[in-house]
Each structure stands twice: as structure tokens, then as C-alpha cells.
Amino acid sequence: MDIAHSLPTQAKAISFSFLSSRDIKNISVKQITNPILLDNLNMPTTGGLYDPALGPADRADVCATCHLSSYQCPGHFGHIELPVPVFHPLFMNQAFGLLRSVCMFCHQFKMPELVLKKYVARLQLLDHGLLAESQIVANMTPKTRSTGGARDDAEDGEDAVPVETVEQFSARIDKAVKKFIDESMMADEGVADVGTSDRKPNLQRTQPSGRDNYKDGLVYAERRDLLHEFGRKAYMKCSHCNAAAFTYRKEGTVKIIEYGLSKKHQDQNMALGRKRPNVLAMSKQSSRVKK
Numbered sequence: 001m002d003i004a005h006s007l008p009t010q011a012k013a014i015s016f017s018f019l020s021s022r023d024i025k026n027i028s029v030k031q032i033t034n035p036i037l038l039d040n041l042n043m044p045t046t047g048g049l050y051d052p053a054l055g056p057a058d059r060a061d062v063c064a065t066c067h068l069s070s071y072q073c074p075g076h077f078g079h080i081e082l083p084v085p086v087f088h089p090l091f092m093n094q095a096f097g098l099l100r101s102v103c104m105f106c107h108q109f110k111m112p113e114l115v116l117k118k119y120v121a122r123l124q125l126l127d128h129g130l131l132a133e134s135q136i137v138a139n140m141t142p143k144t145r146s147t148g149g150a151r152d153d154a155e156d157g158e159d160a161v162p163v164e165t166v167e168q169f170s171a172r173i174d175k176a177v178k179k180f181i182d183e184s185m186m187a188d189e190g191v192a193d194v195g196t197s198d199r200k201p202n203l204q205r206t207q208p209s210g211r212d213n214y215k216d217g218l219v220y221a222e223r224r225d226l227l228h229e230f231g232r233k234a235y236m237k238c239s240h241c242n243a244a245a246f247t248y249r250k251e252g253t254v255k256i257i258e259y260g261l262s263k264k265h266q267d268q269n270m271a272l273g274r275k276r277p278n279v280l281a282m283s284k285q286s287s288r289v290k291k
């Protein structure tokens with residue numbers, strides 16, 4: 001998007017996100033490379049944080065980028081290239097939660113597939129503002145065989161299958177999510193566009209009447225709690241490859257420390273044939289291939 005020339009449109013909904021490195025470079029007028037702010041005469045240095053390209057430093061100055069006075073210049077963004085990747089301090093908790101929930105050997109989420117499935121389904125529903133439906137999915141459990149009688153011949157209907165496999169249960173969750181979302185879209189827009197593959201988050205769903213306004217806050221709180229809960233539980237073993245998992249400690253918003261595995265766990269992983277892939281070498285290799 002060209003942010004200098006916005007299109008006159010009517011906003012239906014807004015969302016906030018962070019600028020990517022490319023966005024930052026696009027809006028930046030100058031790369032900041034000079035750690036010294038002012039020279040011997042107390043004048044801003046070029047390439048420093050007070051570089052004239054970012055806006056006039058003094059009332060009498062003229063902006064080097066837009067040539068306006070200090071009253072009219074809106075100020076301009078610069079950027080600093082970091083030599084190594086660093087954690088975004090605002091995302092530290094999310095990064096830490098994700099790191100703890102991913103297996104370092106097979107790079108899948110360590111939690112059992114169905115637990116993950118429920119999180120994904122509930123977040124999808126909450127994106128559409130469907131709070132009660134999210135609770136319904138949370139309470140769904142795989143069907144169990146009733147102790148009453150043997151029902152070996154009850155294979156004709158899906159509901160009649162006495163014990164659900166992981167695939168069947170997961171398909172049932174998918175079906176429920178699709179039904180809830182389709183129903184809510186149908187209620188919103190008459191019958192149009194139902195069943196199209198690109199479903200957009202519809203957070204303004206509860207907005208019109210005013211009576212349902214309180215739901216937005218509840219959906220937000222539920223979403224936040226769900227995401228918070230997601231990274232909280234530390235699985236000591238990966239449910240996909242069975243490898244013993246690393247443990248981590250976070251130091252403020254600066255560092256994440258990974259503890260080594262105990263001898264016993266190392267031996268277990270060795271016996272399972274789990275080897276940790278060298279991701280740094282892999283990313284270097286793939287970037288070389290791209291070039």
C-alpha cells in the first residue's frame with residue numbers, strides 16, 4: 001500500500017498490525033548509521049539520530065526532506081539496520097510461548113493434535129465474534145462407547161460409530177466450525193457469499209443493535225485468555241516424535257535461555273534416533289539457494 005496516497009474509502013472495520021522490515025524501509029528516509037548525535041559545534045551529525053533528513057532540529061531550520069519549516073514539517077521516519085536478529089520486546093511473551101510449545105526435533109507443536117485442533121477452531125470462531133460457539137467447541141469430547149450394549153452393526157451413520165478416532169473427531173470439529181461460521185455469515189449478509197473459501201474476520205458482527213456491544217469485550221478477553229493459555233502448558237515430551245523437550249527460561253524482554261537435556265533424556269532421544277536439525281545452517285543454505 002502506498003501510504004502517501006490513500007484512497008478515499010469507507011471503513012467497515014479496522015485492524016492493527018506491526019510494520020514489516022520492508023514497510024519500515026519503505027517509509028524510512030534515511031538509514032541511521034552514526035552513533036554520535038551532535039558534532040563539536042553542537043550541530044546534528046549526518047546519519048545520526050538528529051539527521052536533518054528526519055525533520056528540523058531547530059526552530060529556524062528547514063527540513064532536508066520536505067523543505068518545510070519546523071512548524072509545517074510532520075517529521076520523517078529513519079531506520080537502523082540491526083546486525084543480528086533480536087526479539088521484538090512487545091512480542092517477547094508470544095515468542096516465548098511459541099518456543100516452549102514447539103518441538104525442537106520435528107518442529108511441530110508438542111501438544112496432542114486434538115488439543116491444537118481445538119485451539120485453532122476456537123480462535124477461528126472468535127475471529128468471527130462467536131463466543132458461545134467457541135465454548136461449545138471447547139466442551140466437545142471424542143465420543144465414547146456406551147457401556148450398555150454392543151453395537152457392532154451401527155456403522156451406517158456417522159453418529160452411530162461408537163468410538164471416534166482422532167481423524168473422525170477432528171473432522172467433527174471442522175464441520176461444527178464451518179457450520180457456525182456459515183450460519184453467522186448467513187445471518188449477517190442474507191444468503192450472499194456463504195461457503196466461499198475466503199472468509200474474512202468479521203469483528204463488527206455484533207455492532208449494529210447496540211444491545212450486543214458488550215460481546216466485543218468478552219470476545220476480546222476470551223481470545224486473549226486463549227492465546228495466553230496456549231503457551232502456558234509446558235509439555236515435557238513431543239506428542240508427535242516422542243522426543244524429550246528442552247526447557248527454557250526468559251530474562252526480561254531481552255534473553256531466552258535454553259537448558260540442556262539431562263543425560264537420561266539425551267540417551268532417550270538418541271535411542272529414538274531424534275537429532276536436532278541445525279536450523280542456522282539450514283537457513284543459511286536456503287538463503288544461498290534463493291540468491
Ligand SMILES: [Zn+2]
Pocket residue numbers: 054055056063064065066067068073074075076
Ligand atoms: Zn520534513
Ligand SMILES: [Zn+2]
Pocket residue numbers: 103104105106107108238239240241242243
Ligand atoms: Zn517432535
